[in-house]
Amino acid sequence: MTEEIVVIPGDGIGKEVIPEAKRVVESVIDVTFIEADAGDAVKEETGTALPQETYDLAASADATLFGAAGETAADVILPLRDAVGSFVNIRPAKAYPGVDALRPETDLVFLRENTEGVYSGHEDRLSDDLSTLTRVVTTSASEALAAFACDYVSGEEHDGFTIAHKANVMRETDGRFRDAVVSVAKENDVPVDEVLMDAFATRVCLDPTQFDVIVCPNLAGDVLSDLAAGLVGGLGLLPSANVGTDRALFEPVHGTAPDIAGNGIANPTATILSAAMMLEYLGYETESNAVNDAVEAVLSDGPRTGDLGGNATTTEMTDAIINHL
Ligand code: NAI
Numbered sequence: 362m363t364e365e366i367v368v369i370p371g372d373g374i375g376k377e378v379i380p381e382a383k384r385v386v387e388s389v390i391d392v393t394f395i396e397a398d399a400g401d402a403v404k405e406e407t408g409t410a411l412p413q414e415t416y417d418l419a420a421s422a423d424a425t426l427f428g429a430a431g432e433t434a435a436d437v438i439l440p441l442r443d444a445v446g447s448f449v450n451i452r453p454a455k456a457y458p459g460v461d462a463l464r465p466e467t468d469l470v471f472l473r474e475n476t477e478g479v480y481s482g483h484e485d486r487l488s489d490d491l492s493t494l495t496r497v498v499t500t501s502a503s504e505a506l507a508a509f510a511c512d513y514v515s516g517e518e519h520d521g522f523t524i525a526h527k528a529n530v531m532r533e534t535d536g537r538f539r540d541a542v543v544s545v546a547k548e549n550d551v552p553v554d555e556v557l558m559d560a561f562a563t564r565v566c567l568d569p570t571q572f573d574v575i576v577c578p579n580l581a582g583d584v585l586s587d588l589a590a591g592l593v594g595g596l597g598l599l600p601s602a603n604v605g606t607d608r609a610l611f612e613p614v615h616g617t618a619p620d621i622a623g624n625g626i627a628n629p630t631a632t633i634l635s636a637a638m639m640l641e642y643l644g645y646e647t648e649s650n651a652v653n654d655a656v657e658a659v660l661s662d663g664p665r666t667g668d669l670g671g672n673a674t675t676t677e678m679t680d681a682i683i684n685h686l
């Protein structure tokens with residue numbers, strides 16, 4: 362059977378790393394890619410950053426691989442997450458042998474709420490002096506995330522999860538989030554502990570081995586996972602998956618990197634690891650493991666791109682990964 366996968370390169374280095382991830386996927390499974398547009402360039406041309414056709418493709422495909430969008434990122438990625446009905450954003454942050462990391466012992470997975478919190482779009486300008494934002498937290502979305510988290514940690518690898526929140530201040534919203542997640546964990550006999558998200562930021566820098574799987578509200582997950590990227594050696598390494606009930610969207614955590622775009626030197630790792638998450642999601646576990654192993658070997662032995670201290674191009678690093686497969 363040929364797998365059909367929608368790919369949306371977007372802008373900047375998205376256009377450079379997505380073709381490389383496609384080559385890797387093509388080398389391990391029988392696949393047909395359906396190309397779609399989104400981002401700044403499409404907006405310039407057509408007036409909309411996310412054409413209806415692209416939304417519809419993501420909303421009907423089993424899996425979509427997305428690069429990055431520039432200034433229009435929020436107009437692209439938030440509706441795309443909605444198109445796949447994603448209620449959780451999975452963001453592993455792992456240090457690799459051979460990569461210079463601030464904390465080489467880091468091995469974390471963030472499970473970020475993906476539909477609400479302060480990213481639900483309820484912002485208002487009430488006067489020349491005053492703007493407000495409504496923070497949305499529902500028990501149902503919190504429980505859906507918690508149920509996913511319980512399932513995620515059910516293997517031998519993990520011993521429960523940690524909730525990072527700020528329920529001591531945002532008593533109503535984060536209180537609801539915390540209570541819902543704790544109660545689902547208890548129902549499933551999953552060990553759960555809690556940490557205030559600001560304290561988490563300090564503790565994870567000092568000793569990331571205190572944590573394993575971290576469940577958090579939307580904004581906290583966005584910020585804390587980028588912080589973890591700093592611990593493991595940069596944004597070029599972090600993949601992510603936006604998972605819904607029936608479909609999913611995979612994307613590197615990084616953006617369009619305008620400072621290096623167009624030079625063919627972007628690190629393809631984050632996007633290739635996102636593709637590996639996609640392969641696992643689609644049931645190609647062996648192929649997914651093979652890609653992860655090949656990436657790990659190349660990160661360890663080179664060639665590496667400039668952000669990792671090497672001088673390989675995006676294509677040379679990908680060639681090495683494919684040679685390993
Ligand atoms: P960024 O992630 O694009 O870049 C931050 C820094 O990390 C830059 O120095 C960049 O060169 C480096 N970097 C990122 N990915 C890299 C890679 N694969 N290889 C080597 N170096 C890499 O974040 P920034 O600069 O805050 O945003 C740039 C643009 O990207 C903005 O227009 C923003 O809106 C957009 N953006 C889009 C996202 C998305 O589409 N999901 C996510 C984050 C930002």
Ligand code: MG
Nearest residue numbers: 583584587614
């Ligand atoms: Mg972010």
